[in-house]
Every structure is written in structure tokens, then in C-alpha cells.
Amino acid sequence: MAQIHFIDGEKGGVGKSLFCRVLLQYCLDKELDFQFVESDRTNPDVGAFYPDNCHQVFFSEQEKKSFEVDLIFNLSLKKPVFVNLPAQVYPMVTDWIKGNSLIDSEIAQEYNVQIYKWFLCTGGHDSIKLFLETLQEFKGKICHVFVKNMGLCDDWEHLKLYDELKQLQKKYSVLEVEFPKLSSMERNLIDQKQLTFADAIRKDSQHLPILSKQRVVNFMKEAYNAIEKTGLVTVEAFEDHSVIEKDQVA
Template identity: 45%
Template structure:
């Protein structure tokens, strides 16, 4: 057949039924009803058009059951022999489309949830700054833990160091009555209630925490730290522990401090707080063989907490006010206000010398 004849037949076939193509793979022939063609114009170098669900629906057409030339079929539909290219795609089933949509939606960043069950995963997303959990302990009741806690809270405020306040002393909630936004915590040996203390650690992901402990919870607090390896977790999230152990000067109080050193020595930084409101002279403690031995075996900080005048202390406690607000309270006269001012100055200087509050 001459070239002229072949060209004429090709021209006729352009408007008629497409020519069968026997060169298509067998797999395409057997599964032709499961295959669709998506016609997509080639994007220009400067602009691209986003693919939408409607465009996919309009441009996807079922092939007939018999074996046809893909190129001819596209041209037959569009009557355009200059299409840039064609793309073969396999349509997804309804189930696959649903899964794909779900995966696409899940990639959107969701806001951080406040659900306590998701607290760890959400905390990992935070840009973490180093924080400290300050535990004010003393084991014995009436050692001055709450008073030291209040002085530490106000020292942090004076240097613009933001802290979360936790009052774990349910029997004497004076911290909660004086300061705003005070959190509660509860230490228990009951496994069902053990997680109630975890709130303290959760708070430390945002800011440092000051915890006022009640009496006789030493074993519970120690177990909470050791059992959960909180010191190791803290290293990962830049959270450290400092225990301010308030000592009255009595032998039993010193022995409790030494026990804490032996149990938590390298896990928690210890501060031996010499409460001068109970004891003016500490030579007998400094010379105790057990205390000297503890100094050799452990590193800890010593701090003298200043004595607060009796009358001014009782007045401030009765009024339920802060040390700072006492400086302008009408019930305190000029000399009393000066005593309060001196105490604040000495207490703040003592905390600053430890270099543990930044």
C-alpha cells in the first residue's frame, strides 16, 4: 500500500473508532476495567495548579473492555492530537481513599493538648529551658518548713524568677492562704494515689517549682523520686532537684538530713538549712562525727536562715500577709517594719549565696 493510501486511512480513523492496539501488555488487557486515565496538563515553569477532588473526578474516564490504543483513545475523547502527555493511574477503592484522606488530615499539626494522658508526648514538643524543683523538707513538724518556703517564694519574686508554688501540707495550708495560684499535691504509699504527686514534675516543664512538704512524708517523697527515676528523667528534660532541708539543730533532725544524703545524695542537690530561729549556735552540729563523715562522703550546701523577731512573726502569720506587704501594713509600726526589712534583706542574701536559684 502506498504512503498516500496509508495517510488517508489514518485521517479517516481519526474521526472514527480507534484502532485496536495488540501491543498492549496482557495485564492491561485482562484488567482494563480496573484502570482509568487521568489527563493532566503539563505545568508551566512559572505556575502550578493545585490538584482538587473535582478535577480528578472530571478527568478520570473508564476505558472500554476491548484492547485499545491508549494514545488513540485519549485523542478520540479530546479531539486534540497535541496533548502533552497521558498518565495511567489505578483508582483507589473507597476504603483506600478513606485511609489516604485520614493520613493527609493527620499530618496537620494540632494544638498542644492539656489532657494529662498526653502530657509526656506534648511536653516533648516544648522548647525546654532548665528548671528546678525546690523541695522544702525537714521531716519534723514545726521545724519552719513553711516559713522557709515563704521566704524562698518571695526571694524568687524579688529577682523576677517565675515559679509555680505547690503546697503539699494539707494540715496547715498557710501557703495557699497567703499566695495566689497555689497548686496542691499529695504524697501517698497507695499505688492508686501515687500519681497525684506527678503534677509537681509536670509543672516543671514550664517553670521552676517550690514544694512545701508536710511532716513525716520523707519515705514517700524519697520513693517517689527513686522508684520513678525522676533524677534521670530530669536530666533528659533539663529538670533538676534541690532539697532545702530545714534543721532545728537537734540531733534527730541532723540524723534525718544525713539519711537523706545517703538515700538521695547524688540524685538530689541538698542544702542544710540552719534555722537560726531555733538554734543560735551550730558548733555542736559542725563537730558531730556523723556530720563530719557526711561532709566527706557527699557534697552539699550549708545555709544559715536568719531569725525572725517573735512579735512580728506572729503578727504577720495572724494577718496572713506576705513579708513584703508587711512593710506597708498599718498594724506594724516603724520599728517593726524595719525588723521585717532586715529579715528580708538577710534571707534574700542567704539564698543568693547558695547560687541555686537563678
């Protein structure tokens, strides 16, 4: 199985980087083997926090550059890959997936390509519309996870007004989780000191005040519960990933 996990949201400032950092830390804590691709050219902050096994490729409309993105697929043949997407790359990512026949094709079946999109939503109308757009585009052929960013919106009752969203979520079995809020003070301290979450909450760490550290611990517990709820990032799910011999990888 070739597993590709896109961390998306299309807009800037929706929480993609923070969620991606938590997701990578989760995999490290659970000792899950993975590769990471940083594709944010202007702010590659996730790769700066987690440089090990980090690769950089950038989606581009230039034909020469577009071939470089194929690294994502090649890496996925060996280990599940997480890709941190920048803002406003939806057309290019979609063209890459469809142009290379990674769904509904012989190559997709041969390598059992599984594509997941973790979509960070702010709760705003534009954000919801962008999520509807990707659901309509792929029609259930890739797995979508609707990630409610509770740090940007703490009341989601208005989703009931989006009939099409409810219909498509049910039709395509869309997973839904809540990503908890991390207070700006703790976030700023962690970012300023360039800490991984593991370093920030380590018992002997002096980087954060005691209560700040405890708030980060609570945040991580909630975030990990949300990730586990999907069933997509587990030992069992990753063990299903078949290792392809090197001479079979293009």
C-alpha cells in the first residue's frame, strides 16, 4: 500500500502547520515509521521543527518542477508520507493526482495507492466552500478528514445550515475530528524557542513554566485522541503498508 497524507486547508492561517507538527509528533511518540515532505516554499516551518526524514518539493505549474513532485509517490512506496501543503495549491495538487492517474487506474490498483486529505477548516464560509470543492472534485475516491480547528472557531452549530455538506459527508463517509486549541502564549514560546512538542513537555525541560507545560500536555492528549479517532494513523494501519523492493521503485 502506498499511503499519501496531505495536510490541506487551501487558505493560509487555517492551522495546517500546527496540525502537521502534532501529527508528526504523534507518529514519533508511537514509533510509527514515516516520511515527511515539506512543500511550503514561503514558510517551511514544519520542516524546520522536524528535519529528520524531511524532504522538500514544491508544486509548480512549470513542467520541469512538476516532475520533482513525483518524489512524494516514490517515497510512499516505502513508507507512509505526510505532505504539508502551502496555501493556494489546490489546482496543482489535484492536477498531479489526476494527471498521474493515482486514483481509478491500473497503477493505483497495482500499488494500492491510498490518498488521504486532512482538511483544516476555520469554520468560515470560504473555508467550508473550499472543503465542499474538494469533496465534489474527488467524489469519495480519496479519504477526506474534516478537521475542525477549535482554536479558530469554538461554535460549529452553523454547519447545520450547509445541507450539501451534510449530504456529501454522509455519501462519502467523511471522517470528522476536532483539533483542540493551543493558547497563543504557549504557541509563541514553543515557536520562539524552536521546540518540538516532545522537548516542550519533557519533564526535565526548563523551556516552559510548569503550568504552561501542563497546558501543552493537555492539548497534546486531546489532539492525539482526535488523531486516533480516525483510525488512519495507527500501528495496524501502517503495518498494512507493503514495502516495495528498491529495484521496483521508479
